[in-house]
Amino acid sequence: MKKLTQTQEKLFHAINTDSKPAEWRDWKWQLRHSIKDIDTFEELLGIEFDPDERENVEKTLTKFPMSITPYYLSLIDIDDMENDPIYKQAFPAISELILGKDEHADPLAEDKDSPVPGITHRYPDRVLFLVSNVCSMYCRHCTRKRRVGDEDYIPKREIIQQGLDYIRNTPQIRDVLLSGGDPFLLSNEYLDWILLELDQIEHIEVVRIGTRTPAVLPYRITDELVDMLKRHHPLWINTHFNHPREITASSRLALKKLADAGIPLGNQSVLLAGVNDCPRIMRALVHKLVANRVRPYYLYQCDLSEGLAHFRTPVGKGIEIMESLIGHTSGFSVPTYVIDAPGGGGKIPVMPNYLISWSTNKVILRNFEGVITTYQEPDSYEKSFCDRKCAKCNLQLKLADADEYKSVGIGKLLADYDKTISLTPADNERHQRREDD
Numbered sequence: 001m002k003k004l005t006q007t008q009e010k011l012f013h014a015i016n017t018d019s020k021p022a023e024w025r026d027w028k029w030q031l032r033h034s035i036k037d038i039d040t041f042e043e044l045l046g047i048e049f050d051p052d053e054r055e056n057v058e059k060t061l062t063k064f065p066m067s068i069t070p071y072y073l074s075l076i077d078i079d080d081m082e083n084d085p086i087y088k089q090a091f092p093a094i095s096e097l098i099l100g101k102d103e104h105a106d107p108l109a110e111d112k113d114s115p116v117p118g119i120t121h122r123y124p125d126r127v128l129f130l131v132s133n134v135c136s137m138y139c140r141h142c143t144r145k146r147r148v149g150d151e152d153y154i155p156k157r158e159i160i161q162q163g164l165d166y167i168r169n170t171p172q173i174r175d176v177l178l179s180g181g182d183p184f185l186l187s188n189e190y191l192d193w194i195l196l197e198l199d200q201i202e203h204i205e206v207v208r209i210g211t212r213t214p215a216v217l218p219y220r221i222t223d224e225l226v227d228m229l230k231r232h233h234p235l236w237i238n239t240h241f242n243h244p245r246e247i248t249a250s251s252r253l254a255l256k257k258l259a260d261a262g263i264p265l266g267n268q269s270v271l272l273a274g275v276n277d278c279p280r281i282m283r284a285l286v287h288k289l290v291a292n293r294v295r296p297y298y299l300y301q302c303d304l305s306e307g308l309a310h311f312r313t314p315v316g317k318g319i320e321i322m323e324s325l326i327g328h329t330s331g332f333s334v335p336t337y338v339i340d341a342p343g344g345g346g347k348i349p350v351m352p353n354y355l356i357s358w359s360t361n362k363v364i365l366r367n368f369e370g371v372i373t374t375y376q377e378p379d380s381y382e383k384s385f386c387d388r389k390c391a392k393c394n395l396q397l398k399l400a401d402a403d404e405y406k407s408v409g410i411g412k413l414l415a416d417y418d419k420t421i422s423l424t425p426a427d428n429e430r431h432q433r434r435e436d437d
């Protein structure tokens, strides 16, 4: 086992003189000694805030509490703390109390799309299932900030059971995404029970878990946890690393255990001003991730949640980062940049434009270097008209449930079998005038 870093040794002894050094790697020890107040923070790092600064932080804490694992604290660079990405993600700032005019407590309307407590059913075939309200660290950029840390509780079996019943009774759900809070703060037994219940639902094809523990509490990934998870394949895990400095010897080991258990790993990052809004930082991050068998999955535009204004970047920054990645590095190192639509429209991918123009026989494209190129369309293309009689189609989709497929959105406009020619907002005035006539 790797030795602790010097900072970790020092912190460990400062926190607890009589525990055995091995306890540093005990995730429960880490949680028990999480830093929740300014005094302890100052004491452990040997620093002192100005009275003004301190007062500000105290104000912020009354609205949005803090909780930092000793491990994550050990990653802070005290010599350049103001600019430190770890510090900024963990330690409260007065700017969190400045409420921007466009911000909401629930910007994604997760509550509105919630048929039963804990479930958000937004997309046709998958649900978000919040199974924990607890996190190992309260990220300052958390989109569910108003909820996390408010009441630290783990939903009781009865509540979880309601979510499971909803999933059981809704056959179109094939993918369940366990999130929170952090599902890995449940005990192995409790999580095992939830996964087992999900395994028994026939229409569930895949379960995913979103967790930040590999980044902020890597010791949570124990052999026992991994042995339990292995029994619930196909299981996917998404982690949440935002900065290359979060990938340490300890988090590498955690990722290795998960990957060795055959769990496909993805990563979701949030684009954060002053933390990772830089093409070089993002490139270093995605390279470190893939070197640890983690596929960058999403790069999120920062949400319009309360208290996040100081973390928001223009969308242009995200596009610039995507421009610097696509083509410049391995395709599987490139995440999809998404904006979660305010009001609950779901994730919308945004990208630089590569399609410049087109005619009936040519498409004009540009590549990552700026080379403009033409793609010749085929002279003859025998289109198979789609009437959705899949059983008779020469493309051979002879599945029993092939007919059940329903087209929605733009797909509906593109479909041969659907006569819809436009999608019109419900409150379109021009249409309302027509109805009034």
Ligand SMILES: *Cc1c(COP(=O)(O)O)cnc(C)c1O
Pocket (backbone or CB within 6 Å): 120, 121, 122, 123, 126, 127, 128, 177, 347
């Ligand atoms: C993100 C999200 C999902 C999963 O979306 P994918 O694009 O499939 O990863 C599902 N439900 C909700 C409410 C979400 O926010």
Ligand code: SF4
Pocket (backbone or CB within 6 Å): 134, 135, 136, 137, 138, 139, 141, 142, 143, 144, 145, 148, 180, 181, 182, 211, 212
């Ligand atoms: S781990 Fe996730 S849910 Fe928990 S505070 Fe951080 S961002 Fe929020």
